[in-house]
Amino acid sequence: MTSSKNGYPASQDKGILIVLSGPSGVGKGTVCSALRECSGTDLIYSVSATTRSPRQGEVDGVNYFFKTREQFQHLIENDEMLEWAEYVGNYYGTPRKFVENTLNSGKDVILEIEVQGALQVKQKFPEGVFIFLLPPSLDELENRITGRGTESEDVIRSRMSVAIDEIKLMEHYDYALVNDRVDYACSRIQAILTAEHCRKDKVYSKIKQWLER
Numbered sequence: 001m002t003s004s005k006n007g008y009p010a011s012q013d014k015g016i017l018i019v020l021s022g023p024s025g026v027g028k029g030t031v032c033s034a035l036r037e038c039s040g041t042d043l044i045y046s047v048s049a050t051t052r053s054p055r056q057g058e059v060d061g062v063n064y065f066f067k068t069r070e071q072f073q074h075l076i077e078n079d080e081m082l083e084w085a086e087y088v089g090n091y092y093g094t095p096r097k098f099v100e101n102t103l104n105s106g107k108d109v110i111l112e113i114e115v116q117g118a119l120q121v122k123q124k125f126p127e128g129v130f131i132f133l134l135p136p137s138l139d140e141l142e143n144r145i146t147g148r149g150t151e152s153e154d155v156i157r158s159r160m161s162v163a164i165d166e167i168k169l170m171e172h173y174d175y176a177l178v179n180d181r182v183d184y185a186c187s188r189i190q191a192i193l194t195a196e197h198c199r200k201d202k203v204y205s206k207i208k209q210w211l212e213r
């Protein structure tokens with residue numbers, strides 16, 4: 001018999017949709033990479049589309065699908081986006097089909113997105129797990145975004161000024177955790193995922209065949 005992650009029989013259950021948000025520079029990407037490393041093929045990362053220019057080392061189709069504004073507009077008009085938002089002068093969005101197909105195949109999917117987009121996803125997938133990542137302090141947030149060295153001073157200022165508005169919206173999330181250390185944040189998210197997989201309705205759908213004998 002094939003068994004699923006929690007030791008129960010495999011079923012045709014959909015995967016869990018995890019949405020990870022938090023202000024720019026808090027460490028979403030870093031935590032997400034660490035999480036993917038320790039979760040292997042059990043957790044699939046959704047690659048977003050954006051109109052922002054690639055940073056040094058970023059690869060099209062790996063970090064983002066880099067699009068012109070016209071191409072992005074076309075994706076929206078063709079209903080190819082699960083959600084999209086304009087953030088500090090650029091468009092960002094989640095390709096819909098990849099997420100739906102992966103969830104239907106039973107795999108968990110993680111989206112690393114900003115708050116306006118996360119709220120759109122919540123409308124469409126209220127059963128998703130919404131996690132908000134906080135910095136240890138606002139000074140540390142600024143240190144991280146500045147220390148990354150990828151944004152101009154103007155862009156850093158704009159991103160810091162929307163950070164407070166984003167944090168105000170954390171009440172719409174299911175969980176909030178501090179990214180003090182990457183390994184701690186990663187363990188906390190894994191604990192959340194384990195608990196979500198052990199929700200009784202999830203487990204019940206896996207063992208209900210036992211009751212139908």
Ligand SMILES: Nc1ncnc2c1ncn2[C@@H]1O[C@H](COP(=O)(O)OP(=O)(O)OP(=O)(O)O)[C@@H](O)[C@H]1O
Nearest residue numbers: 023024025026027028029030144148179180181182
């Ligand atoms: N727990 C941590 N402690 C110290 N530094 C961290 C931690 N997590 C991430 N960083 C550093 O903070 C910087 C920003 O991290 P990262 O790029 O992952 O943030 P992000 O939230 O994905 O940003 P954005 O939303 O702009 O894409 C990076 O230089 C990263 O190495």
Ligand SMILES: Nc1nc2c(ncn2[C@@H]2O[C@H](COP(=O)(O)O)[C@@H](O)[C@H]2O)c(=O)[nH]1
Nearest residue numbers: 048049084085087092093094112113114117
């Ligand atoms: N609504 C969405 N937001 C997204 C998506 N992909 C990334 N993001 C968020 O945008 C900001 C800026 O990202 P950066 O790579 O330019 O630093 C950050 O908060 C990302 O999480 C998306 O598909 N939809």
